[in-house]
Each structure stands twice: as structure tokens, then as C-alpha cells.
Amino acid sequence: MANRIVEAAWGWTAGGALPLVVDASSCTLGIAEEVVPHLSEDNRELHQELTVVDSLVWAADELLPELRVVERTGSAVVHPTCSMRHLDDVAQLRALAAACADEVVVPDDARCCAFAGDRGMLHKELTDSATAKEATEVGGRPYDVYLSANRMCEIGMERATGHPYRSALVELERATRPPSR
Template sequence: TCCATIWHSKGYDAGDAVMANRVVEAAWGWTAGGRLPLVVDASSCTLGIAREVVPYLTPDNRELHAELLVVDSLVWAAEELLPHLTVERTLGSAVLHPTCSMRHLGDEAHLRAVAEACADEVVVPDDAGCCAFAGDRGMLHRELTESATRQEAAFVTSRDFDAHLSANRMCEVGMDHATGRDYYSVLLALEHATRPGAGRADRSP
């Protein structure tokens, strides 16, 4: 079920209202009436379900939404998984791309915490900012991302990193385009770092 963010970001209010109410009603069932946390895989979708849907909800669904605990997967991994995992191998270095949604949600520290479990050196470029991919705009207008990330990309490509990490697939695609490097989710890096049976030399997820 769509989180409604794509409708919200394009200003399609009627579609936004339909999807906002639909996802909250579905989430009420998924979470057994709010008893289970709803862990959301992409930070932009977390922001959408946790905050952006609220103005578009019916009064009844707004009451349901108030009972939901919406948790970004980064926060869940940092707070619920890390304390119970054993790191088997680490990367030498990783560069991070915090997304706009992570900043709105206040999740940047969780991104760093998960990355620091996976890599000996973790770097956030000083000029890291919005990648301007904007859901699908970067697919159609690559120059938007190239312009928005010019300084960040210059830093990323100025040296070698063992991993290029974020936690939102479309932003990762945008950074792939901007830097020519392969960005992937820090959660994949965590899975690999804690996977039994592989040696340190095996550094790819």
C-alpha cells in the first residue's frame, strides 16, 4: 500500500487523501489495532505515514493514526537490533548520505550509529544535502541531482571509500548518478557485518 508521499509531493490532494486514509486503515490492521509498531523501510515513507498523511485523514482515521507507532527502519535497527547483534567483520571506511526525510525525522544519529557498527571510519561530507532526486524527478532530469550534489559528489569522489551508504533507495539511485559510485542501504551493510561465516576480506553485501 502506497504511503501517499508521492501524491503529497506532487500536490495531488485528491489522490493524497485517498492513499492517506487507505494506508492508515491498512496499518491499523497490520499492527493489530496499534499494538505492534509499524516499521517502515524508507525514511521518506516513514515521514509520509508518520506526519504528512495527517491533514488528509478523516476524523475517524485521525483517531486511528494517533494510536499508531510509526518507526523508521534506521531507528528500529539502531535501537532494537544492534544491542543483540555480534559484528563479525567491518568495512574499512564508509561515506554516508543522510536524506532530507532523515533530517526531518531526526534520524541522522541512527544512520551514523548503524554505519559505525559496520565500518571503522564513517564520514558524512560537510556539503551533504538534498540530492534533488525528488522521488522520480531525477530519473527524468538528471541535471537536477548533478547540480544539487555537485559539492558533495566532489568530496565523495576525491578519495576511495569501501562503502557508500544511505537508507532510501531513490536517493541512493540519485547519488549513484551524481558520483558514479554504488550507494546502498546501511541496513544491507549491517546484515553483512553481522552475518556469520564470512571473512573480513569479503566486503560486499
């Protein structure tokens, strides 16, 4: 599968001429780094020519400067995912949230939610244990929006906190949408 992904990405990016923008940080990490040991020698060469970019990074660096925010919210709490931390993309998550909200909070106890794809659905106790401190911190006050950037982590955090988490990209779209008439 690693080889198939790289071969497909090679086509999608016009032979590496365009960046491959990936919409979930865990998938970005997988394609950018974790597939490499499993590639054929030829596909390793193709992979070296690819520019794999997390959608948060693309939005913060390329899209945000061109957008006009028309409706900010008061406060946002963000959950940086494990992959975002590994890719060093937490600053971009904060930047997107800051474009949409007057106050951005990253909980001191924000750690891995342990949802891990389907693990959190099958073993609720993993996420309950991993998120206990962060959930307590988040529950200490209300926020206008609860943001992250990976749907499975958002589900895990929703279950842990009882609040509806959504993608920072969805919030950015809402904040930049012109008012309807």
C-alpha cells in the same frame, strides 16, 4: 490513499499494539506526518494510536544491540536523506554505519540529492546541480562502502559520484552474517 494507508496500518499493527516499521525514510515521514491533514476524523484518531518507526531507527535502537558484528570494513561514507534529517534520524544512520566500519564520514556538503522519486530519472540536471558539492567531496578519496537508506537517493548518489550506494541496513546484514563454510 492516506485513509487507506492508516486503515491498513491499523490492521497490520494489531490496532496500534505493534510498531509500524517502514523501510524508507521518505515513506516514514509521509505516514508519520504528511498524511495527517488528509485523514478523516476517525482515521486521525487511529493514526494517533500508531507508532510509526523508520527502519533505521528500529535497527539502530532495537536490533543492533542484539547483533554481533563479525566483519567490519575500513571506511564508510553516508548520505543522510532529507527525510532522515526531518525525522532527526541521522544519528541512527551514523550508528549503523559505525557498527560496520572503523571510520564513518558524513560529507560536510551532504544535502538533498533532489532525486525526489522519479524526478531525478526524468530531470538529471536537478540531481547534478543538487549533489555537485557533495559529489566533489565524496570523490576526494575512496571509501570501502557508500551508504544511505532510501533506494531512490542511493540511485541519485550513485549517478552523482560514480560509486555504488546501498542501504545501511544491507551493510549491517553483511557485517553481521556469519562466515560461510
